[in-house]
Amino acid sequence: MSNKTLRNFINGTFVDHSGQSCFDNRNPIDNSLISRVAEASAADVDSAVAAARAGLLGPWGKMSVDERAGLLHRVADGVIARFDEFLAAECADTGKPYSLARHIDIPRGAANFKIFADLVKNVATESFQMGTPDGAGAINYAIRKPRGVIGVISPWNLPLLLMTWKVGPALACGNTVIVKPSEETPTTANLLAEVMNEAGIPDGVYNVLNGFGPNSAGEFLTRHHGVDAVTFTGETRTGAAIMKAGADRVRPVSFELGGKNPAIVFADCDLEKAIEGTMRSVFANCGQVCLGTERVFVERQIFDIFVERLRAGAEALRPGVPNDPDANMGPLISLEHRDKVLSYYEKAKALGAIVVTGGGVPDMPKALREGAWVEPTIWTGLADDSIIMREEIFGPCCHISPFDDENEVVRRANDTEYGLACSIWTENTSRAHRVAGKMDVGLVWVNSWFLRDLRTPFGGSKMSGIGREGGVHSLEFYTELTNICVKL
Ligand code: NAD
Numbered sequence: 001m002s003n004k005t006l007r008n009f010i011n012g013t014f015v016d017h018s019g020q021s022c023f024d025n026r027n028p029i030d031n032s033l034i035s036r037v038a039e040a041s042a043a044d045v046d047s048a049v050a051a052a053r054a055g056l057l058g059p060w061g062k063m064s065v066d067e068r069a070g071l072l073h074r075v076a077d078g079v080i081a082r083f084d085e086f087l088a089a090e091c092a093d094t095g096k097p098y099s100l101a102r103h104i105d106i107p108r109g110a111a112n113f114k115i116f117a118d119l120v121k122n123v124a125t126e127s128f129q130m131g132t133p134d135g136a137g138a139i140n141y142a143i144r145k146p147r148g149v150i151g152v153i154s155p156w157n158l159p160l161l162l163m164t165w166k167v168g169p170a171l172a173c174g175n176t177v178i179v180k181p182s183e184e185t186p187t188t189a190n191l192l193a194e195v196m197n198e199a200g201i202p203d204g205v206y207n208v209l210n211g212f213g214p215n216s217a218g219e220f221l222t223r224h225h226g227v228d229a230v231t232f233t234g235e236t237r238t239g240a241a242i243m244k245a246g247a248d249r250v251r252p253v254s255f256e257l258g259g260k261n262p263a264i265v266f267a268d269c270d271l272e273k274a275i276e277g278t279m280r281s282v283f284a285n286c287g288q289v290c291l292g293t294e295r296v297f298v299e300r301q302i303f304d305i306f307v308e309r310l311r312a313g314a315e316a317l318r319p320g321v322p323n324d325p326d327a328n329m330g331p332l333i334s335l336e337h338r339d340k341v342l343s344y345y346e347k348a349k350a351l352g353a354i355v356v357t358g359g360g361v362p363d364m365p366k367a368l369r370e371g372a373w374v375e376p377t378i379w380t381g382l383a384d385d386s387i388i389m390r391e392e393i394f395g396p397c398c399h400i401s402p403f404d405d406e407n408e409v410v411r412r413a414n415d416t417e418y419g420l421a422c423s424i425w426t427e428n429t430s431r432a433h434r435v436a437g438k439m440d441v442g443l444v445w446v447n448s449w450f451l452r453d454l455r456t457p458f459g460g461s462k463m464s465g466i467g468r469e470g471g472v473h474s475l476e477f478y479t480e481l482t483n484i485c486v487k488l
Pocket residue numbers: 153154155156157162180181182183211212213214217218219222233234235236238239241242255256257258259289290291392394420460464465
């Protein structure tokens with residue numbers, strides 16, 4: 001039983017939590033207690049907002065871009081210097097394999113500070129000369145200013161990476177932030193607070209509030225009149241609630257939301273690559289990736305072989321604890337989330353799906369039986385309008401359907417309320433380009449998945465999001481452009 005308590009971090013200090021209500025942070029591999037977490041009150045949110053507003057006017061607001069960028073490099077270096085601590089914390093909170101977090105979560109979490117620090121130093125703004133009736137003319141030029149206090153609400157599936165994906169550019173642009181990490185995965189945001197102090201980030205620039213969404217820190221923060229913009233990654237219906245919370249003050253939002261992403265596999269694909277990529281896009285992180293594939297469409301000539309190969313791949317996955325070098329699959333994030341995923345497994349059966357593999361809970365060793373383990377699962381045989389094909393499940397599962405021609409598959413793949421990502425597998429480049437352009441999504445991968453250049457736009461269309469982050473696109477959200485027109 002752990003007696004560690006994670007505290008809220010306001011104005012450069014971990015605040016006293018005596019008298020505060022606390023909640024449990026549990027490890028999904030066995031449901032053991034990792035820590036207790038102090039839940040931020042409405043008064044804590046007020047304090048954090050006041051600190052963040054004051055932070056804008058303090059040394060942070062007076063720094064040159066170079067000085068700010070230099071500090072953010074120190075933050076990135078500070079994360080790397082404590083790599084093993086971040087790795088252990090992230091894997092305890094999420095249950096994900098070390099092999100995954102070592103290559104993705106922690107290094108990319110650190111890189112997010114460097115890439116945006118370097119970017120802001122090199123981005124130009126626009127300038128236009130114009131004629132005037134008196135012939136003297138005028139010049140216009142735009143300057144970028146920080147938006148102010150940014151509320152950052154982040155999810156549990158890639159906790160450090162997705163949080164710093166927002167905190168990195170927000171700070172690089174000169175804003176201050178108040179982070180509300182997921183109640184499921186609060187530890188790395190807390191560790192990052194220590195790194196911020198070690199790196200010399202001024203007080204009030206980075207604040208962390210722990211708690212839940214409705215009637216807790218999340219809602220208090222997103223309703224707060226002292227917050228100038230909210231950036232959020234999470235479920236679509238949470239995004240809708242956050243939008244309503246900020247509507248009275250027409251506060252800008254940037255949303256990275258849910259998906260029901262298709263993979264389209266043409267018969268002329270490189271089958272090895274398509275299987276390898278689809279294995280990752282369906283099962284990586286136990287299927288808890290927003291970009292993950294839940295609907296696979298396979299051209300009929302290769303449907304049977306594809307289903308068979310994916311089944312064999314799924315059955316070869318080894319669930320296990322994060323530091324087991326032979327394990328390549330962790331549990332789901334919580335028992336509550338497992339209930340949700342298992343309810344879809346039951347619905348699929350009830351609807352008459354063919355369960356190609358999985359559909360239940362794996363037989364784990366006794367010490368892990370209280371964990372949130374679930375079997376990788378593949379179905380075929382359901383109609384496109386079934387609930388399994390409509391709703392985001394966010395587990396290690398997919399449905400595979402055959403298709404016969406290109407126009408048909410484009411129509412079917414686009415027939416969803418979501419519009420985040422799509423993978424296309426074909427060796428015909430003209431077809432890849434043609435089909436990619438027809439997909440109603442923010443991100444298309446051809447013969448790959450989750451291959452990310454952080455300078456490129458990232459985000460979703462339809463119910464998968466509002467806005468794009470990444471590269472210069474992040475600057476559009478984290479800065480306010482002012483045009484200055486000088487009459488000569
Ligand atoms: P979630 O929406 O349940 O929670 C996300 C965060 O919002 C948490 O910190 C939570 O406490 C907070 N929250 C919940 N209700 C709130 C409210 N009313 N007001 C303010 N804050 C509130 O999402 P999750 O379950 O943590 O994450 C999984 C979801 O995130 C999936 O739908 C997934 O597709 C999506 N996701 C999207 C992307 C993307 O880039 N598009 C990336 C990762 C995850």
